[in-house]
Amino acid sequence: MNYYIETFGCQMNYADSEKINMILLRSWLKKVNSFEQAQIVILNTCSVRKKWEDKVYSIVNSIKKYNTKKNTNILVGITGCMARKTGINQKFYTQIRKRNASKNIEFLEDKNSLFNSDDKIFGKTDKVDFVFRIEELGYITKILSILLNSDIWNDEKYNDYLKIKQLSENKAFANVVIQTGCDNFCSYCIVPFTRWREKSRDKDEIISEIKEVVKLGACEITLLWQNVNSYGKELKAKLWDEEEMKWALTPALSQRERENVPFRELLEEIDKIEWIDRIRFTSSNPHDMTADILEAHFELDKTCNYLHFALQSGDDGVLKNMNRKHTYTDFKKQVEYLRGKDPYFWISTDIIVGFPGETEAQFQNTVKAMKELEFDFAYIARYSERSGTTASKLLKDNVASSEKARRWHILNNILKETFQKRANLMIWKTEEVIISWISKNSNFYWRTRNFKEITMPIKNWVNIWDIVKVKINKVNGRIIEGEII
Ligand code: SF4
Incomplete structure (x- = not known):
């Protein structure tokens, strides 16, 4: 089973997505790079700006349109700052009750807690299948087990965020x-x-x-x-x-x-x-x-x-x-x-x-x-x-x-x-940079100790993860350029 995750907002959300990856990869799901390849999509959202919320709803709409056009059934879940409660879309209730879903959620403190659809997101759109508070992300395998009627492995240690x-x-x-x-x-x-x-x-x-x-x-x-x-x-x-x-x-x-x-x-x-x-x-x-x-x-x-x-x-x-x-x-x-x-x-x-x-x-x-x-x-x-x-x-x-x-x-x-x-203050300074990225224009790219982003031409004797000394020689708009010495 493949999943795709898209993250919005601050570094905390990116860290939370890394936690989601930890759980899902350990449960033998495979991470993919586009929603078209996935059976499950998770949108880890931010509420600071309205335009990010609008973007989330627009992605949800695109996925559901894709489902109709291609006759697929990609599940869409929302977490992060837009989600206040953990729950599943009302449309699943009947099927789930039929399958005696309580066996799938027995570890929850309140085993009815998933049976609500009163998060505001469900009021805004019926195209979202599940929502979870990020602090309750340990529930994700259980939510997916219920929605997919499949036993997705869950580790109880994930109950504590x-x-x-x-x-x-x-x-x-x-x-x-x-x-x-x-x-x-x-x-x-x-x-x-x-x-x-x-x-x-x-x-x-x-x-x-x-x-x-x-x-x-x-x-x-x-x-x-x-x-x-x-x-x-x-x-x-x-x-x-x-x-x-x-x-x-x-x-x-x-x-x-x-x-x-x-x-x-x-x-x-x-x-x-x-x-x-x-x-x-x-x-x-x-x-x-x-x-x-x-x-x-x-x-x-x-x-x-x-x-x-x-x-x-x-x-x-x-x-x-x-x-x-x-x-x-x-x-x-x-x-x-x-x-x-x-x-x-x-x-x-x-x-x-x-x-x-x-x-x-x-x-x-x-x-x-x-x-x-x-x-x-x-x-x-x-x-x-x-x-x-x-x-x-x-x-x-x-x-x-x-x-x-x-x-x-x-x-x-x-x-x-x-x-x-x-940035001009930095010109002619020598700084330590951890090499961790090669940019599109074949430059190395990463940050100094004081968090300035530096770009520098590739040297064939330098490897990713090396810590190198870089002499800064130019500021080009927002880009600081240097040379490995
Ligand atoms: S209330 Fe919001 S902006 Fe204020 S410190 Fe907490 S997280 Fe930061």
């Missing part, structure tokens, strides 16, 4: 999920409603997974979740200020306290593992950033000079409406600290323009922030109302789409300039 490992297709790079859920409730975001409350993974399990992937060849480890700074807050509850949603050790830039937060302890343990070359983590939030995490970038051997953390707006009033818990001043201090220690420290961020009520003056504060902070990269989004979020219930989406587009273009132009300026 945090215990399911990722199956990376690129052996040098491993994503390791360290948490699930989010407690921050930013007003524009659906994650706390789809992923529920924040939960940290056991440290020993994380370390043992990392040791395993290192044995298989991984040299770059990326620790993933929405809010890595708060990792382990359940374990050190006394240090966690529940009201302020941050460590009692903050502010990040005050004198270092002796006690380290659990995430720093985790980084220190990973740093000791032999054969790892680079440790990255994403995402951090500015409000619960601590001094020991900022300093970890410089004090540990394998952490990299790169950080992604979301500013979202340069205006404190807009940040408040977004229910973000940092101010622009907090954020700026952290950027200045990192760049003060290392001028080549690469910083990327997320920005939303046209948030409900954002005035021209407030937008100009973001313009000022973008110019002051000179981001190396930014994901700039135009606000779009996402159903189920607090903003959609309480705030009117009152910035016209033409105005959002204008604001987006202004920020994008600033980003082009700051990218160019910051």
Whole structure:
């Protein structure tokens, strides 16, 4: 049986798709590269932008049209941020009851839990066959067993989302999920409603997974979740200020306290593992950033000079409406600290323009922030109302789409300039690059320690996965060019 998976959105979704691969490949299904070759299609979705949701429904329609035209019966399932509940399409009920399906779902805590079709997706289209919350992805083999009336092998250890490992297709790079859920409730975001409350993974399990992937060849480890700074807050509850949603050790830039937060302890343990070359983590939030995490970038051997953390707006009033818990001043201090220690420290961020009520003056504060902070990269989004979020219930989406587009273009132009300026700093520097890709124009291609993408001509004595020294000699628009030395 063949399956095809398509992933939308952020790095967490890509890591989740690697978990889905782990389960399905272990159950002897075969992964294929197009839906036409598959019997099962899984769309791992993102809700941040409306256009991605629209794209998902358009793929669903194309598959169903293909089914009619070719007389096939490809099953379509949706997971990720668009799915709130696990369930199957009503049309399967009768057949399933006839087959006494309960034998197939006996391991579920609530064995009726699959017999609902009340996820909103089923209300929008009857062309989706099943939906599952990503935290319940261990159910997937049971769902497929039911829908296909076939016994697809299931391992009970997959019942716990945090215990399911990722199956990376690129052996040098491993994503390791360290948490699930989010407690921050930013007003524009659906994650706390789809992923529920924040939960940290056991440290020993994380370390043992990392040791395993290192044995298989991984040299770059990326620790993933929405809010890595708060990792382990359940374990050190006394240090966690529940009201302020941050460590009692903050502010990040005050004198270092002796006690380290659990995430720093985790980084220190990973740093000791032999054969790892680079440790990255994403995402951090500015409000619960601590001094020991900022300093970890410089004090540990394998952490990299790169950080992604979301500013979202340069205006404190807009940040408040977004229910973000940092101010622009907090954020700026952290950027200045990192760049003060290392001028080549690469910083990327997320920005939303046209948030409900954002005035021209407030937008100009973001313009000022973008110019002051000179981001190396930014994901700039135009606000779009996402159903189920607090903003959609309480705030009117009152910035016209033409105005959002204008604001987006202004920020994008600033980003082009700051990218160019910051990339130019790298010219004539020699950087280490892990070779892991050959691009279409026969160049090698990958990233420096500070996450800059570099392209360089192939040398026949270099192999994939080698770590090479590259001299950077040109910035060509968004492309940085170098030469292996
Ligand atoms: S920190 Fe905010 S934006 Fe990020 S996942 Fe949590 S609620 Fe969403």
